[in-house]
Amino acid sequence: MDPSPHPLSQFVLKMHSRCDLACDHCYVYEHADQSWRGRPAVVSDEVLELTAKRVAEHARAHRLDTIHVVLHGGEPLLAGRDRLRLAAQNLSTALSGVCALDLRIHTNGVTLDEEFCELFAEFDIKVGVSLDGDRAANDLHRRYRNGRSSHTRVLRAIDLLNRPRYRHLFAGLLCTIDLRNDPVTVYDALAELAPPRIDFLLPHATWDEPPPRPDDSASDTPYGDWLLRVHDRWTAAGRPMGVRVLDSVLRTLRGASSLTESLGLAPVELAVIETDGALEQADSLKTAYDGAPGTGMNVTANSLDEMAVHPGIQARQQGLDGLCETCRECPVVRSCGGGLYAHRYNSAGGTGGFMNPSVYCADLKQLITGIRNREDQRMPTPQIPLDERHLDELAAGFGGTDAVELLARHELTVNRELLAAVWHESAHSATGTAAWETLAVLDTEAPESVDAVLAHPYLRPWAQRALRGDGPAGRIAMRGVAELAAAALLRAGHEGTVTVPTGSGVLRLPTLGALVVGDATEAQVTGGAEEGFTVRADGREYPVSHKYGADTAWWARHRFELAGWAVALEDTDPWRDAHGYPVMARLSPAATERWRHHLAAAWEWIRRELPAYAPGLAAGLSVVTPLREPTTGADISSAARDAFGAVGIARPGTPETLACLLVHEFQHVKLGAVLDLTDLYDPTCEQLFYAPWRPDPRPLEGLLQGTYAHIAVVDYWRARHRTAEGTAAHDAETRFARWREQTAEAVDTLLASTALTDLGERFVTAMGETVTNRLTDPVGPDALARAQESATRHRERSTARKQP
Missing domain, CATH: 3.20.20.70 (Aldolase class I)
Structure with a gap:
């Protein structure tokens, strides 16, 4: 059975x-x-x-x-x-x-x-x-x-x-x-x-x-x-x-x-x-x-x-x-x-x-x-202070639902400020002005729908490109405003029409999906119908059902309701290329199902073996962007500093590895949001530091990010050591022994840098306490020897690279 x-x-x-x-x-x-x-x-x-x-x-x-x-x-x-x-x-x-x-x-x-x-x-x-x-x-x-x-x-x-x-x-x-x-x-x-x-x-x-x-x-x-x-x-x-x-x-x-x-x-x-x-x-x-x-x-x-x-x-x-x-x-x-x-x-x-x-x-x-x-979920002030309890949760490497939701609300505030900056600093087209007015009305009548769209992880990469003036005559800016307004209108279920400029033959509707419209340069998105919405472009009408899939031109966002975690696969948003690796094109149904299966199994593994990480991840990670799988077979993943709520991952071979990549990258997501809220180090510090997981020395923030992420890596290999069998268990034991020692060493390096603020010292000290607690776990002498040998080889190679 x-x-x-x-x-x-x-x-x-x-x-x-x-x-x-x-x-x-x-x-x-x-x-x-x-x-x-x-x-x-x-x-x-x-x-x-x-x-x-x-x-x-x-x-x-x-x-x-x-x-x-x-x-x-x-x-x-x-x-x-x-x-x-x-x-x-x-x-x-x-x-x-x-x-x-x-x-x-x-x-x-x-x-x-x-x-x-x-x-x-x-x-x-x-x-x-x-x-x-x-x-x-x-x-x-x-x-x-x-x-x-x-x-x-x-x-x-x-x-x-x-x-x-x-x-x-x-x-x-x-x-x-x-x-x-x-x-x-x-x-x-x-x-x-x-x-x-x-x-x-x-x-x-x-x-x-x-x-x-x-x-x-x-x-x-x-x-x-x-x-x-x-x-x-x-x-x-x-x-x-x-x-x-x-x-x-x-x-x-x-x-x-x-x-x-x-x-x-x-x-x-x-x-x-x-x-x-x-x-x-x-x-x-x-x-x-x-x-x-x-x-x-x-x-x-x-x-x-x-x-x-x-x-x-x-x-x-x-x-x-x-x-x-x-x-x-x-x-x-x-x-x-x-x-x-x-x-x-x-x-x-x-x-x-x-x-x-x-x-x-x-x-x-x-x-x-x-x-x-x-409901009006907007926060009126640009800063949301972390109280001591939430800060301590996050500093320990974890962070529960409340702490991560606090970070998410602040990131939403930042996104709102960026949207306002785009509007005020860009040339306004008639289409953009009409869309902005629609967005303003919705923000009063259906603020939760606007917030859901503005919390989209790839709003910030778009806003930053628009503020740099990319694109002719601010077209990127006005197109983005119209896309946001149309998506908010549809999420709210309100009647109305938003005209949206299109790019590369695709109409983007953030958080919902995308529609292929061929050579059309703009599209009219009409909402309010019980059964769905309608798009008109170049004289053609595209009816889109709320079932999202009635028309093959409609690329619905893949959204999975797992036990305690709602997560979407993002394979339509053009701004998802923020992770530093090539992204996958639109996934086939079979590929989508493989992702769903892996995510469900990885999430169950996290809930079971890494329960301290699960509540925060469920509260703050809403999007996984599939990256192109490398020919080398290496595991590829990334968290973009300016895309809170998203990680990019090339689907690995096993759900357990996917679980590791998820918790590892979400550490970067959390810490990035903390750094948006607080000053943990002196930004003028130009010194580079040895990082046990990198071939090159890292600036202070890079070492801080890597150390924080490796708290989760240590816990992952700790769990794998506990659950794996045979050679996999031996490998996990060695990796656990290596990463706990080297993460503890990285914590010491951070504390000795003299570049941390008082709050930063408190934060890194709490990180160190979590890692120190892992040092008491029993590990066999063979695993310790293999871990030490691996760490020594890495430091020698790193030192050799610095030689003239």
Whole structure:
């Protein structure tokens, strides 16, 4: 059986199949699937033991870095402390030495007490609690069978979790939306409890059983409107906690991954283990029809590899290809992702099954476009200071999501300043003036679309060429302005037409792709149509579908939604030649697929073996530009100092090598952005320094860049030494030994240069601490000898080159 490209990493383990409340909106008991009736009330010792064994063998086989398990029900606390302890012990023991365990429990909270909290503290089990708002809101659904309110007991549980001793266990609140409840009142009631996160859920519904909507509503999108009111209240309050659905929309609008399976295009890697050991798909499918989550598999007889290739699981891992035509053509599909899979169900003929838009389609579109239109991601000041925490993260060689996003926002500010400089210093054509006015209007009405285009890594190379005056009468400048305006118009989905000068027979639309228009010198780009956009050039009309591929003249940008990383292959932008190596021409479908496969495998390797680098890379590296593969077989890669967010790479032979090139080059990208923000060294220093990885001596910035990049190289060979076998392991051990010693030496050279600023000394000292920590790893004497011999030969050759 072929393995799934997306191994399972998230599991819902049912501890108890009954509940002490009688919530009338519960998908387990009140919806179409009634399989709970035939299952044991409590999970058995055997199922717990087998589940831990299956999860561990799956994690080991796929070398996963973290397994996420939610203890669930019914109401899991009904399983009792002993059984919950057994589940935690089995999982912790099985995964010890294999990967990290993120263990959580979701409860209604009514029986939560200090003894449970002590158990959860012992195993670091995070606790999520269901609560629909104030008492009036919560009592609409969450009552005992005798009609008694559960609200007071839930508040008591939350008070317990907010105690200093247990606060670190509090994962957040889950609230199911009821339109009868005022959204601001609900939000305020939940926010008053100071949760670390709130998760608002649309009530489960399908086209067969649509969600309740008020008869007297003046809006066709009441659920979208409800959530937008929450968004506005949350934003006005300074966004004091995470709100998962809103954070997910914001992230997907920026091109990042969603935080929830109900939004975005990232593959779902989730399985449910029922109390009888049955392996099932997501619980939300219980709302579709009886038996919908079933797979016919059980932990007693089936591996999780078998579960991972079940058609129902794989149907939710296909990105755009797994959606119906209506969804694929929708302008907000990359944020919406078609909505929650269960909400697409329609038993009617012709559109039967799940190949339909969500029953909340209009609401989701209203929510996403509403947030998009409210968001202004521009930073008003030209400098964004790095606080000490972010600076220390980056100085250590890493940098998490927040730190790298901070760098990205500053680079966007720089790009805006460069665009303004191009406009003010170039001769304005009528076409350019009209495009500039369109861009200015969009910057007010749809700033996130403008920002997405202006953050394009190859804007800066274009702007620098335009400011140098390249091209006749500033044609490069005005063409670029028009291209940016047209791309922003299309991304915003607004009506209008932008006239764009073309070059070399190609219309460039940054971040979207390019259109071959032959001998035409200009083209009219018209947006606003639901199905796509239209280009007119030399009397010919080119309709381009949002599916991007209906016309062979349209070269759509290759964009891949990997697990936690959205990345594009750039093979159309003429300014992508900034990397110092020849670039590949337009890739064939087969070459594109080879790249996709390699990137997916390399990214999984990075997530698994170099997890400290993954969050920053996902936040800041959005473009990989394919370079022409050399005939020598050497590995070629580059990061351009003025193309933040992009790297150039000639596709290497293995995904592991690609992983090395990605983390190595992204180090240069990060440090370049840091140097745009801060002064780490005296720019008047003209001294050249020995660099262990170069045949020639380097200026101070060159040595700093190389040393910073080699922190990642050291960690790469450290991981390869740990994971490779045979001669590959011996080679990796030698390379690890060499590069850790020589990177530490380079750090010493930098610190001894006397050309670092105070901040630069602090930054390089932190770099050195990371490398020093690697020096304690055990390495065999043979590897040390080979490393020393290699280093000595390199220094001798370098010294010989300097001789007259």
